[in-house]
Amino acid sequence: MLFPAVSRRVAPLTVLTSLLALAACSDDNGTAPDNNTPPAPSDRPAAEFRRILVTDTLPFLRTFDAVTGQRVDSMGGLPGRVTYLYSARGRVAAAHFQRQNRVLFVDGGVYVENNRGFRAAARMLGGHSDSVPIHGNYLGDIKSVHFDGSGTVSFFRESDLVAGRTTPLLSVRAGSPHHGAGIALPGGQFFSASANQNNEQLPNGVSVFNAGGTVVETSRQCSGLHGLSGNNGGVLYGCADGALHVAMNSGRPVFTKLINSADPRFGVGTVWSAAGQNNFLVRMSIRGQPTSAATRSIGLADMTSRTLRAIPLPAGELDFTATVDYSGRLGYILGRTGTLYIVDMTNGQITSNIPNVTAAFPATGTVLTPFFASAEGVTYLTNPTRGEVVEINTTAVPAIARRIAVGGTPERVEILGHRANSRVTPN
Secondary structure, three states: OOOOEEEEOOOOOOOOOOOOOOOOOOOOOOOOOOOOOOOOOOOEOHHHHEEEEEEEOOOOEEEEEOOOOOEEEEEOOOOOOOOEEEEOOOOEEEEEEHHHOEEEEEEOOEEEEOOEEEEOOOEEEEEEEOOOEEEEEEEOOEEEEEEOOOOEEEEEEHHHHHOOOOOOOEEEEOEOOOOOOEEEOOOOOEEEEEEEOOOOOOOOEEEEEEOOOOEEEEEOOOOOOOOEEEEOOEEEEEEOOEEEEEEEEOOEEEEEEEEEOOOOOOEEEEEEOOOOOOOEEEEEEOOOOOOOOOOEEEEEEEOOOOEEEEOOOOOOOOEEEEEEOOOOOEEEEEEOOOOEEEEEOOOOEEEEEEOOOOOOOOOOOOOOOOOEEEEOOEEEEEEHHHOEEEEEEOOOOOEEEEEEEOOOOEEEEEEEEOOOOOOEEEO
């Protein structure tokens, strides 16, 4: 029997005096103006209230203006190298410091409230400590952090973080310490976490908790669990023998197993999604086998047929990394040749490609993985070996808009601020 350890927030913690906190404000994304009404002369494009946050192999976070591409500021004095970076609504980013057992929360300083745009300096809001933060996820307004050293998943509401409340709204533990992940379920009333009953390195199931931290139900249909993402319909966990979809129906979890329809030996190791897209993009492989086009591929988790199927790349090409764009309409697969392949997320078909987007996968030496971030009509991709962030316009046929020289060795990237393309009145 599984005995989860649970803790809930009882009072806000005081933010460390060495970190600055912002006053509370809402997380309203604003409303687009009536298409039949010309914008007021004072209205400005949403991109003016948007910044690009970039990590480096050194302990730095740098922010860049999304319009000019110019650096706004650099945040030094960090605990170490940022190992994970993500944001739920675009107001606050979570930066993981794996070796320092610490997560810090960064307010990008740009946001929209009641259709009025605000610009201020980026700030650190505070942090949370636990043992070995690895994976982070989000759904709706809720971020989740998995701490491998304790097996705990802590959940944070982004609107709470804006107000300086950095204590988790809920922390749960489904078994012994392990390398795992967790995520809120659609609606934010239920939460899920990887479950590990047998002290294994990778967990063997998924537990669903209610808002009080009590286990509602646990599924053991996901041996070798690794990889996770969510959308408005549910969440998908990667398994050694496929994937496990978790959704709620009348307060009860519904667990659905997905198998590769062509070869059930393929498991799922990484999952990407967008809120409004029902399907998922997944990395599939036959675990324990040498990496090749025969044992590894990016695929589509088709939630209509409840199956996994490969997205064939040109002969011999392997994926470097991948993502789903802000709209959920397009998937992106960066091949190891540096070519970017554009995928229709409704059917998994490659519709176009852009060659030489990044440097090719290195044949020897250190591999620095590029990372993606998206807003409406635009996607950014880091190019670590060339010290740049590539901006891709996605309003029509995707194409490179510019290359932003950010210096250093950029790794992870996130877009903070107003992600939709409505026009905004400056405050």
